[in-house]
Amino acid sequence: MEGRIAKKDPIRWLALPGIVIVALVTQIPFIATVVLSFVRWIIIRPDQGIQFVGFQNFLHVFQTKDTYVVIGNTVVIMLASLVLCTVLGTCLAIMLNRDFPGVHIVRTLIILPFFVMDAVAGIIWKTLILNPSFGFNYYISHWLGVEPIDFFGSHAIITIIMLIVWQWTPFFFLIILAGFQGIPADIVESAKVDGANAWRRLISIELPSIRNHIQVAVMLGLIFILKVFGIIYVTTTGGPGVLSSNLPFYAYRVAFNGWNVGNSAVLSVISVAITLLLIIWLYRFMNRRTGEAD
Amino acid sequence: MNKQWLKIVSIVIVAIMIVTGCSSGNNSSGAGNEQSGGGNNSGADNKKVSITLATVNNPDMVIMEKLAPKFKEETGIEVRFTVLPENELRNKVTADVGMGAGSFDIVTLGTYEVPFWGNNQWLEPLNPYFDNMNAEESEEYDKDDLIQPVINALSYDGTVYGLPFYAESTMMFYRKDLFEAAGLTMPEKPTWDEIYDLAVQLHNPDEGIYGICMRGLPGWGQNMFIFTQMLHTFGGKWFDMDWNPQFDSPKMRETFEFYKKLLTDAGEPSPHTVGYTECLTLMSSGKAAMWMDATVSGGTLMSGDSQVKDKIGYAMAPIVEKPYSGAVGGWALSIVSTSKHKEEAFRFLTWATSKKYVEMVGEEFGWERAPSGTRVSTYENPKYKEAAPFAEITLESINNANYEEPAVDPVPYKSSGWVSIPEYQEIGDQVGQLFGAYLAGAKSLDDMLKEAQDFTTQVMKRGGYLK
Numbered sequence: 001m002e003g004r005i006a007k008k009d010p011i012r013w014l015a016l017p018g019i020v021i022v023a024l025v026t027q028i029p030f031i032a033t034v035v036l037s038f039v040r041w042i043i044i045r046p047d048q049g050i051q052f053v054g055f056q057n058f059l060h061v062f063q064t065k066d067t068y069v070v071i072g073n074t075v076v077i078m079l080a081s082l083v084l085c086t087v088l089g090t091c092l093a094i095m096l097n098r099d100f101p102g103v104h105i106v107r108t109l110i111i112l113p114f115f116v117m118d119a120v121a122g123i124i125w126k127t128l129i130l131n132p133s134f135g136f137n138y139y140i141s142h143w144l145g146v147e148p149i150d151f152f153g154s155h156a157i158i159t160i161i162m163l164i165v166w167q168w169t170p171f172f173f174l175i176i177l178a179g180f181q182g183i184p185a186d187i188v189e190s191a192k193v194d195g196a197n198a199w200r201r202l203i204s205i206e207l208p209s210i211r212n213h214i215q216v217a218v219m220l221g222l223i224f225i226l227k228v229f230g231i232i233y234v235t236t237t238g239g240p241g242v243l244s245s246n247l248p249f250y251a252y253r254v255a256f257n258g259w260n261v262g263n264s265a266v267l268s269v270i271s272v273a274i275t276l277l278l279i280i281w282l283y284r285f286m287n288r289r290t291g292e293a294d
Numbered sequence: 295m296n297k298q299w300l301k302i303v304s305i306v307i308v309a310i311m312i313v314t315g316c317s318s319g320n321n322s323s324g325a326g327n328e329q330s331g332g333g334n335n336s337g338a339d340n341k342k343v344s345i346t347l348a349t350v351n352n353p354d355m356v357i358m359e360k361l362a363p364k365f366k367e368e369t370g371i372e373v374r375f376t377v378l379p380e381n382e383l384r385n386k387v388t389a390d391v392g393m394g395a396g397s398f399d400i401v402t403l404g405t406y407e408v409p410f411w412g413n414n415q416w417l418e419p420l421n422p423y424f425d426n427m428n429a430e431e432s433e434e435y436d437k438d439d440l441i442q443p444v445i446n447a448l449s450y451d452g453t454v455y456g457l458p459f460y461a462e463s464t465m466m467f468y469r470k471d472l473f474e475a476a477g478l479t480m481p482e483k484p485t486w487d488e489i490y491d492l493a494v495q496l497h498n499p500d501e502g503i504y505g506i507c508m509r510g511l512p513g514w515g516q517n518m519f520i521f522t523q524m525l526h527t528f529g530g531k532w533f534d535m536d537w538n539p540q541f542d543s544p545k546m547r548e549t550f551e552f553y554k555k556l557l558t559d560a561g562e563p564s565p566h567t568v569g570y571t572e573c574l575t576l577m578s579s580g581k582a583a584m585w586m587d588a589t590v591s592g593g594t595l596m597s598g599d600s601q602v603k604d605k606i607g608y609a610m611a612p613i614v615e616k617p618y619s620g621a622v623g624g625w626a627l628s629i630v631s632t633s634k635h636k637e638e639a640f641r642f643l644t645w646a647t648s649k650k651y652v653e654m655v656g657e658e659f660g661w662e663r664a665p666s667g668t669r670v671s672t673y674e675n676p677k678y679k680e681a682a683p684f685a686e687i688t689l690e691s692i693n694n695a696n697y698e699e700p701a702v703d704p705v706p707y708k709s710s711g712w713v714s715i716p717e718y719q720e721i722g723d724q725v726g727q728l729f730g731a732y733l734a735g736a737k738s739l740d741d742m743l744k745e746a747q748d749f750t751t752q753v754m755k756r757g758g759y760l761k
Contacts, residue, residue, distance in 0.1 A: 043392040044716040045757065046414050065745075132563040133576055138502070152567045154736045239512050240566050241731030256385045257514075258720035259392070 030272065036265035043259040057262040061270075066242045066250070070267075073157060074226065074246040074274065081164045081225045082218060088165065089172025089217065094202065096173075097180040107177075114170035118230025125163055126152070126235045156236045156244035163231050168224065172217045179213030180206060215286050222282065226275050247271040344372035345399040345635050345642060348387050350380045350625065353594075354460050355402065357659055358646055364654070365645050371638045380515075391416045396632035399639045402625045403456060404515075405447040409708075410716045411628070412455035418629040420454045423640045435644050439669045441689075447622045447697050447710060456626030457647040461667030462590040463611070463620035463691030464523060464711070465684065470607040472496055472503065472583045486524070486552065486612045489584065493560035496583035505560030507582035508553070511569030512730040514722025519621070519711040520586065521729065522722075525549045529615040531701040532713050537759040541747035547739065554733055566730035578602060586611055588623060589691060592684035593662045608684045611691065615702050620691030621711035624667055667692050717757045721750050 037057055041050045061067050096107055113121065129136050132148035141148040151159045183206055191201050229248045232238055238245030238253065245253070247267055255264035349355045355377065362373045376398070378386060387401045391411070403411065411417045424437060440458065448456040466489070468480050478492055493505030509517045525531070530545030540546050557565045562576060574591060576582040578600040585591075595606050611619040627646060629639045645651060647665075652672050656664040661681035664672060666688055672678050673689045682688075700709035708714040712722060725746045731737035737745075754760045 042716075042756075043388065044410070044414070044719065046392070046416075048758075126567070131567075133502075133504075133568075133572075133581060134579065142502075148563055150564045150734070152564055153734045236567070237512055237727075239727055239730045240734035240736040241727050243731065243736055253723065256389070257723040259388065260720070 033265045033268050033272075036261055037269050039262050041261040043261060053262070057266045061263055061266045066245075067267075067270075069242050070245050070247055070250045071270070071274070073242070073244065074271075077157065077161055077164065077228070077246055078222060078225050078278070080161045081168065082221055084161070084165045085169045085172045085221055085225075086214065086218060088169045089176050090207075090214070092169070092173045093177040093180055097177060110173060111170045113167050114174075116167070118167070118228075119234050121163065121167055122231040122234035125166075130159065152236050152244075153240065154243070156240065160228075160232060160236065160244050163235065164225060164228055167231070168221060171224075172221060175213050175217040175220075176210060179210030182213075183209045211286075218282065218286075219279065222278060223275065226271070226278075247274070343370070343635055343638050344374055345633075345639050346374045346376065346397065347400040347402075347627075347642070348376045348378070348383060348390075348398045349402040350383050351377050352380075352625070354663070354665060355625075357655055357663065358459070361651070361654060361658075365642060368645075369638075369641055371635075371641065373642060381513075391630055391632075394632060396630070398630050399633040399635050400627055400642060401630055402459060403628050404625060405444070405461075405623055405710055406515075406712045406714070406718070408448045408456040408626055408628060409450040409714055412450040412453065414716075416631055417455040418631050418633065418636055418639075420457065420629070420640070420643075423637075424454075431644075434650075435648055436671075439649065439671050440647075441668060441670060441692060443622050443692055443695055443697055444624070444667060447708075448626050456628040457643050458668040459625045459627050459647060460590065460665040461622060461624035461692060462588045463622060463667070463688060463695055464520070464587060465589050465592070465611050465620070465687050465691055466584060466586050466609040467577060467591065467595060468584045468607045468609065469580075469582075469602060469605050471605045473607070480607055480609050483610045484612045486527070486556075486614050489586075489612045490552075490556055490560070493556060493584060497560040499563070502581055504562045504576065504582050506556065506584040506586070507562050507568065507573040507576045508557055508565065508586060509569050509573060510557060510561075510565030510730060510733045511567060511572070512723070512726035513569070514712060514719055514726060516569045516726060517566075517729055517733075518722040518726045519623075521549070521553060522709060522711050522713070523611065523619050523621055524553060526701045526709065527613045527616045527619040528552070529702040531703055531705045532709075533706060533754075535704060535706050537706060537754055539747050539750035539754065541743045541750065547743060550729065550732065550739060550742070553729075554739075557733060564734075566733045589684060589688040590624070590666060592688070593666070593682065596662060597660075608687050610687060618691065618694035618696065620695045621709075622692055622695045622697050623710060715757070715759075717753050717759075721753055724749050 038052060038054060039050050040048075040053045040057070042048055092110060096103060096110070116124075127135060130149075130151040132138055132141075132150060137148045137151065187205060187209075188201060191205050196204065226246075227248055228246060229252065232244060232246060232249045233252075236244040238249050242250065248271060251264045251267035251271065254260050254267060258264075349358070359375045359377070362375070366372050383402070384404075384407075387398065387403070388407075389395075390397050391401070408417070412419065424432070427435070441461065444458045444461040445454060448454060448458065466480070466484060473480055473492075473496075476496060478495060480492070481488055484492075489506065495505070496503065497505030509520050511517055522532070525546065528545055528549045530543060530549050531540055533539060562568055562573075562582065568576075570587060573582070573585055573587060574594060577585045577591075578595055578598075580601045592606075592608065594600070596603055613619045627643045629636055629643065633639055647668060649669060649671055652664050652669060656675075656677060661675075661677045664678055664682075666672070666682070666685070673685055679685050695710060697708050697710050699705075700707075712718055728737060728742045728746050732739060732742045751760065
């Protein structure tokens with residue numbers, strides 16, 4: 001009954017401009033990407049033209065060993081960063097959810113990395129801090145009398161995760177801190193009166209109260225961290241080999257170094273599919289946990 | 295009635311949005327038409343014309359931008375600059391020109407792109423414009439004064455598609471003071487084996503001195519630029535005469551092994567993260583004893599913040615089997631075929647690559663900053679020779695680069711630190727990544743060679759070179 005009224009409600013027409021804008025801005029580029037994933041278009045070979053090749057691009061991409069390494073990297077970078085950012089963000093929020101002299105200054109300092117642009121952060125870390133020839137890495141190693149660590153060598157992916165965590169923990173911290181500060185004081189007070197110690201209050205009252213905040217932080221973090229590009233571009237260029245490439249960077253390489261529009265579009269479609277699947281899975285997982293908790 | 299009204303309002307809003315979008319598009323194309331109208335009238339009145347130039351943010355281009363107002367004074371043509379870092383410039387310009395967006399009239403391109411961009415008909419052939427020059431203009435420009443190997447590298451099938459803004463080759467830079475202290479001498483024309491021995495003797499990482507700095511950063515214009523020259527002088531090649539990739543050949547294996555051995559025993563740490571800029575920093579901050587790279591670095595090492603200004607010696611790029619190793623690189627100015635102001639663009643090209651321009655830079659910014667490698671007359675100028683001690687080696691390297699026959703064996707491609715086919719960008723990038731993984735110890739030599747062979751074969755098949 002309600003549905004029929006809503007269907008007839010003339011107000012619904014006012015949604016039309018919004019729908020058109022959203023469709024133009026979000027869906028058309030995506031549909032264009034899907035269409036491009038079915039064509040063979042090598043920009044630097046205009047003589048070969050643009051041809052519809054069916055699923056040939058998908059076949060080629062899935063027959064390439066690097067694709068699986070890159071998908072694996074994307075998932076590892078995303079999961080490791082999410083877990084570390086959530087844990088660190090929560091710990092920092094717990095520590096700074098109290099009043100002490102200078103708390104505002106400390107909070108501001110912790111948030112700072114989030115305001116540094118990807119490329120700038122990447123160049124500073126690569127050149128000034130981790131560089132084994134003229135960064136802090138060299139001077140500290142020299143002082144300790146050991147070989148400088150090759151941060152961008154075989155374990156470059158760990159360095160990338162470290163930089164992402166450095167940059168994105170403040171985002172998690174901000175949202176989770178807002179959650180802690182929104183907990184009604186009377187609930188905490190009554191728990192205190194009932195004799196609950198700080199640990200019990202945290203586990204039984206505070207963390208369950210901010211579950212929604214953590215959920216929002218994880219969801220948004222997942223979307224942002226899956227898209228990480230600048231840090232990888234300026235620090236490791238996805239290497240060595242493809243050992244620190246994620247899907248967005250790899251799609252960029254295929255598009256702007258190989259000039260292969262079709263294969264790059266396939267990688268972009270895979271990237272969107274993985275993002276959607278992960279969000280659905282995470283959403284269900286969290287809802288189930290919420291249901292269990294309730 | 296009310297329902298109808300809301301429906302109409304909504305549709306009108308959507309219609310307005312569409313019309314506004316289209317009309318703004320029309321406005322911009324209208325502006326373009328207006329501009330092109332200006333261009334058509336330009337013969338009568340150049341004052342209204344402005345041309346757009348996309349260029350890299352190299353110091354020489356910054357000088358060009360500073361001098362551009364003089365061109366406007368002379369001709370009335372305004373030049374608008376879009377300045378970007380090298381990789382971004384290549385990407386933006388390729389995407390713009392390849393997809394026919396037509397944002398630029400003139401682009402700065404490397405010697406790699408110019409020939410096949412010309413073949414793709416993305417660039418305007420310059421021969422007709424030279425034919426249309428009157429005697430006075432021809433004499434003033436003096437096309438024969440341009441260094442021939444550079445012009446060859448900027449041509450396709452005898453048609454010129456770009457004029458050299460500055461050109462370069464590769465050479466060996468070394469620290470004279472460190473060589474003296476160690477009692478060593480750099481040969482004028484060193485071999486790679488000699489360089490290895492010298493580098494090992496000078497390598498002292500405890501004191502922060504690396505025996506040699508070489509590019510290891512993945513990229514067709516980074517590690518593969520140096521590697522390809524090394525491969526050719528080792529007697530190897532990328533492809534045989536039937537376009538079969540040669541990653542399974544002993545020479546290819548030997549070159550990769552030598553490159554890694556040199557960097558492992560006497561090179562900078564973490565070489566797969568070190569490109570041109572990083573090597574320049576290591577050399578100019580006194581942390582490297584030798585560096586093989588572009589000749590244009592000679593001027594940079596002598597100026598600015600360099601801590602080794604008076605300590606740099608110069609030698610030819612190392613060789614093995616070939617008598618010369620050098621490449622012909624640098625930057626050229628080309629007219630995009632979609633430009634609406636080709637005549638005006640050509641006037642700017644001939645102005646920025648003229649003898650007068652070289653003179654202007656020399657007098658105003660110092661002779662060591664004068665565009666190198668483009669004109670024979672520059673190298674006959676005593677002021678330039680005095681200011682640039684690396685001038686002789688640069689000229690000799692460019693003149694002997696042998697762009698047409700780059701390898702010891704006959705090969706189907708031309709080369710100057712790359713392979714002159716459009717697919718090389720993709721192949722060089724992928725092989726560069728694999729090489730970076732090999733340098734970092736993340737991949738074995740056998741795995742790298744096999745993956746490189748498979749990838750290159752697949753790209754060559756797709757490109758129609760192999761059946």
